Amino acid sequence: MSPPLLGVEEEGQSNISVGASSASLDCLSQTGSGLKERNYLGLSDCSSVDSSTVSSLSEGNKDGLNLKATELRLGLPGFQSPERDSELCFLSSAKLDEKPLFPLLPSKEGVSSSPQKTVISGNKRGFSDTMDGFSETKNAVFTEGNWMFNANGADSETQQSAGQGKFPVNSGINVILSTRPTPNSGVKAFSVNEHSGPQTAMMKELPSKPLQGQPRATTATNLGHMKSSNNSSSAPAAKAQVVGWPPIRSFRKNSLATTSKNNDEVDGKPGSSALFVKVSMDGAPYLRKVDLRTYSAYQELSSALEKMFSCFTIGQCGSHGASGRELSESKLRDLLHGSEYVLTYEDKDGDWMLVGDVPWEMFIESCKRLKIMKSSDAIGLAPRAVEKSRNRN
Amino acid sequence: MAYSFPVEVLEHIFSFIDSDNDRNAVSLVCKSWYEIERWCRRKIFIGNCYAVTPRIMIRRFPELRSVSLKGKPHFADFNLVPEGWGGYVDPWVLAMGRAYPFLEELRLKRMVVSDEALEMVSKSFKNFKVLVLSSCEGFTTDGLASIAANCRNLRELDLRESDVEDLGGNWLSCFPESCTSLVSLNISCLGSDWSLQSLSALERLVGRSPNLRRLRLNRAVPLDKLANLLRRAPQLVELGTGTFSSELRPDVFSNLSGAFSGCKELKALSGFWDAVPSHLPAVYTICSGLTSLNLSDANIQSSDLVKLISECQNLQRLWVFDYIEDSGLEALAESCKNLQELRVFPSDPYAMEPNVTLTEQGLVAVSEGCPKLESVLYFCRQFTNNALFTIAKNRPNLTRFRLCIIEPRTPDYITLEPLDAGFGAIVQNCKELRRLSLSGLLTDRVFEHIGTHAKKLEMLSIAFAGDSDLGLYHVLSGCKSLRKLEIRDCPFGDKALLANAAKLETMRSLWMSSCLVSFEACKLLGQKMPRLNVEVIDERGPPDSRPESYPVEKLYIYRSVAGPRLDMPAFVWTMDEELALRLS
Numbered sequence: 001m002s003p004p005l006l007g008v009e010e011e012g013q014s015n016i017s018v019g020a021s022s023a024s025l026d027c028l029s030q031t032g033s034g035l036k037e038r039n040y041l042g043l044s045d046c047s048s049v050d051s052s053t054v055s056s057l058s059e060g061n062k063d064g065l066n067l068k069a070t071e072l073r074l075g076l077p078g079f080q081s082p083e084r085d086s087e088l089c090f091l092s093s094a095k096l097d098e099k100p101l102f103p104l105l106p107s108k109e110g111v112s113s114s115p116q117k118t119v120i121s122g123n124k125r126g127f128s129d130t131m132d133g134f135s136e137t138k139n140a141v142f143t144e145g146n147w148m149f150n151a152n153g154a155d156s157e158t159q160q161s162a163g164q165g166k167f168p169v170n171s172g173i174n175v176i177l178s179t180r181p182t183p184n185s186g187v188k189a190f191s192v193n194e195h196s197g198p199q200t201a202m203m204k205e206l207p208s209k210p211l212q213g214q215p216r217a218t219t220a221t222n223l224g225h226m227k228s229s230n231n232s233s234s235a236p237a238a239k240a241q242v243v244g245w246p247p248i249r250s251f252r253k254n255s256l257a258t259t260s261k262n263n264d265e266v267d268g269k270p271g272s273s274a275l276f277v278k279v280s281m282d283g284a285p286y287l288r289k290v291d292l293r294t295y296s297a298y299q300e301l302s303s304a305l306e307k308m309f310s311c312f313t314i315g316q317c318g319s320h321g322a323s324g325r326e327l328s329e330s331k332l333r334d335l336l337h338g339s340e341y342v343l344t345y346e347d348k349d350g351d352w353m354l355v356g357d358v359p360w361e362m363f364i365e366s367c368k369r370l371k372i373m374k375s376s377d378a379i380g381l382a383p384r385a386v387e388k389s390r391n392r393n
Numbered sequence: 394m395a396y397s398f399p400v401e402v403l404e405h406i407f408s409f410i411d412s413d414n415d416r417n418a419v420s421l422v423c424k425s426w427y428e429i430e431r432w433c434r435r436k437i438f439i440g441n442c443y444a445v446t447p448r449i450m451i452r453r454f455p456e457l458r459s460v461s462l463k464g465k466p467h468f469a470d471f472n473l474v475p476e477g478w479g480g481y482v483d484p485w486v487l488a489m490g491r492a493y494p495f496l497e498e499l500r501l502k503r504m505v506v507s508d509e510a511l512e513m514v515s516k517s518f519k520n521f522k523v524l525v526l527s528s529c530e531g532f533t534t535d536g537l538a539s540i541a542a543n544c545r546n547l548r549e550l551d552l553r554e555s556d557v558e559d560l561g562g563n564w565l566s567c568f569p570e571s572c573t574s575l576v577s578l579n580i581s582c583l584g585s586d587w588s589l590q591s592l593s594a595l596e597r598l599v600g601r602s603p604n605l606r607r608l609r610l611n612r613a614v615p616l617d618k619l620a621n622l623l624r625r626a627p628q629l630v631e632l633g634t635g636t637f638s639s640e641l642r643p644d645v646f647s648n649l650s651g652a653f654s655g656c657k658e659l660k661a662l663s664g665f666w667d668a669v670p671s672h673l674p675a676v677y678t679i680c681s682g683l684t685s686l687n688l689s690d691a692n693i694q695s696s697d698l699v700k701l702i703s704e705c706q707n708l709q710r711l712w713v714f715d716y717i718e719d720s721g722l723e724a725l726a727e728s729c730k731n732l733q734e735l736r737v738f739p740s741d742p743y744a745m746e747p748n749v750t751l752t753e754q755g756l757v758a759v760s761e762g763c764p765k766l767e768s769v770l771y772f773c774r775q776f777t778n779n780a781l782f783t784i785a786k787n788r789p790n791l792t793r794f795r796l797c798i799i800e801p802r803t804p805d806y807i808t809l810e811p812l813d814a815g816f817g818a819i820v821q822n823c824k825e826l827r828r829l830s831l832s833g834l835l836t837d838r839v840f841e842h843i844g845t846h847a848k849k850l851e852m853l854s855i856a857f858a859g860d861s862d863l864g865l866y867h868v869l870s871g872c873k874s875l876r877k878l879e880i881r882d883c884p885f886g887d888k889a890l891l892a893n894a895a896k897l898e899t900m901r902s903l904w905m906s907s908c909l910v911s912f913e914a915c916k917l918l919g920q921k922m923p924r925l926n927v928e929v930i931d932e933r934g935p936p937d938s939r940p941e942s943y944p945v946e947k948l949y950i951y952r953s954v955a956g957p958r959l960d961m962p963a964f965v966w967t968m969d970e971e972l973a974l975r976l977s
Contacts, residue, residue, distance in 0.1 A: 244472050245471070247856075249554065252738060291472075
């Protein structure tokens, strides 16, 4: 059924057209004008987007908003698996006030309402402990600008979500756009960032870094602005770091340090910027880098590492099977807690120590590199670590 | 007709054709020219190591002598590409070791190189001459020891900005006494702690290399050793100093100054770690010959910088910290009329308040005073549309313009408007612009300008900009020459990407991170475009554990005739037909 190029289809399964076919250009230019003028600012427009989207699901027509014609549909028959349906039903009953988190996802989907539940059901990562912190942040961030989702999302969502199985991303995108007023001032610039906020929150949280009412960037997220929106909940003294911004090479950051000699393994200036250290694991084919400043306790670091290295323990590298991943995740946790592996670090003096013996702040100041070792290899480490810290204190 | 024209004559003619583009054109003329050309091509540049496989390269070009490869996407420089993503050179070295025994040159950028690979290089290629490892990682000085020990005719060893595990300088002693062929040695990225033994090994090496033209030292080389080195290599054209501070006693100073004045051919200076202003006059004697000055590792303040720079009337390239300030840039504009390239780096990028007075004024002054200025990289904290208008008007000959306003989404600080019009003026006036990096508050309008005017633009970097898919659409549909597009933290989603899928095959690569492209769209793209590798990079876990419409964390799309790669880590998925079916 599908043509070699993506073409605009009629049956309620429309795809984005590829290339410069006039139909698609028209749609896009009309879309473009719609986007430029931001017609869908405000509740009524938003709901019209949703409702027209919804109607197109059943009728497949291109009435009203041209956006529909360019909306992405899941075109493959039989794509929708039974468990997805049940997910949707489950999600549609989720609390409405959690919806604002993911304006990306059309609220009619019900998907946005409780991603954490989705994740938990589909993936046995330990998100539950992070979700509370997550809700806090979410509320802090989205007091402003996303209120419209609550109002319009609820009705259409519960009615249409079940059994539809379509995920028109566009309506989500449009909705995001409409939260943001025309940027024309420095002050407004803050609200401009809102659109990345939700994504920020979502993307940042899923790797299971608990919040301390003060979200920190772990991936390329616009943290600085999230922070400004969180001023009520926290007042950080130093500027929060966004990964990779400003775009300066690490070796350059090293020469900025006030100390004349700098540690090659550690990027950035102490005190305010990121602190990347390499993490290797016995038997793993490649090493990873973590930014120690994004964690504030050993537990956070430990769970992040569990996640990163889970695939190695069962040799599941490259495996895309969800069940395989779950298995290795929990198995690694068991292994780590059952002490088959221990986390060690190399300090400034070049000695290998067990992680966890010294206060966190002291640890990040002296840690040059991390290594996940087999317990059997790490036997000699414990006494020395304790001794060293005794000598220091 | 082709068959009546002797092959040898054609080969001889082709040997004068150097540029890759011309060679590619020659190979398309007819089948026999294709055949002749492929047998006599000696040099190849592969901009994306995953676009092709070693086997394909070897099959087509059996007689290469020089291979250049690039691995990770540019944003890897800023820690946006997780470790372990890929870019391994080992399979290439393995294959080339068998196929190209006469390989002479290997140039790698942003690739992961192991010590084993370096050892293999040193042993497989008897006539190996040039090794350039630019921003590479994964190897130690042990690998360098193999190179030093086994490459009898080594001419260039350039480790620029690579991340090398420095186990000390002993590897320098592995250069045999008979090795006298060195022309270029760049070890500036190595460590700052070397033994006296290593330092004397370095001295001896330099002393027995009469052809040495480019020497870039690492921080471990103290200032008092520099004079010795310079006296052994007065023929140097490029020098990177080591540490530029010490207890400067009068005799050390005059020794150094004398050594510098002996280097009459010096054109480029860099290094200057920990430079103390009182030591700088030691280089004054050679300043008038300098065309390139890199002070981006030196914490020298404005007035001392100005003193130094005003000695360098013939400067063409200057890299410096923002300590230079507006006043220093004004002085630069006065004294260096031949300036072609300016890079100003931030000395304290994470500070809340500016620590120096470096504003748009400085760049405007340089744009006014330096008629040959064509390449700019400028970090600052404020800018205005008017300043951009002025720069565009003054310098229509700009070819590379990268402006980084440190705080994302900063508007014109006077009018509080977005900087759309300013950048619009840049692309409109600077018709030869090949590279552009945007910053500040930007709406979709700027992309409309870019799509309309930036017809020669080859590389575009976008961060925290735009309002909607329209922005991306303008760029993909308008920029005819676009080869590399890298985007982070912009609200660009599925529509524009899918509507311009065909465009992606005309580009080398597209990087999008923290944008709004859904997993669903990635799958669709991967399915429909078999000659694109659509890589979803997501450290949160398999994309199918989240709803389809969730945006992916990072997306890297590149054209390839090699199909999906097989060395992906657990957090990278290539979207293709098979995967989509498996995941659905």
